[in-house]
Amino acid sequence: MAERTHPSQADEALRQITIPSSAxxxxxxxxxxxxxxxxxxxxxxxxxxxxxxxxxxxxxxEYGAGEGAEELEREVLRYMPRVDRSISRGEYALLIRSATKGATR
Structure with missing residues (x-):
């Protein structure tokens, strides 16, 4: 049986695409x-x-320099899709808004 201390690739992918609800x-x-x-x-x-x-x-x-800012930066980057094709800033903004739909404010 597989060791369950680390998430599977599928579990990790799902975690990364979920909406930031507590953030x-x-x-x-x-x-x-x-x-x-x-x-x-x-x-x-x-x-x-x-x-x-x-x-x-x-x-x-948001936090100034330090650990809080680093943690927030990681959280933000988790939901900002990588730029791997030619896309305008406006189009990219739509991708970000899509990633945050339904998130708790």
């Missing part, structure tokens, strides 16, 4: 990021480096 701060940061992408240069390309920078910037703005 009110993550929901707030994701919404703020989506708002920014929609209002500032929405037709420009979104990049993977931009995704990482936005998560760091807004998590740090």
């Amino acid at each position: 009110t701060d993550a929901h707030s940061v994701l919404t703020t990021i989506a708002d920014r992408l929609t209002t500032e240069r929405p037709t420009h390309l979104m990049t993977e480096a931009g995704r990482l920078a936005l998560a760091l910037r807004y998590a740090s703005a």
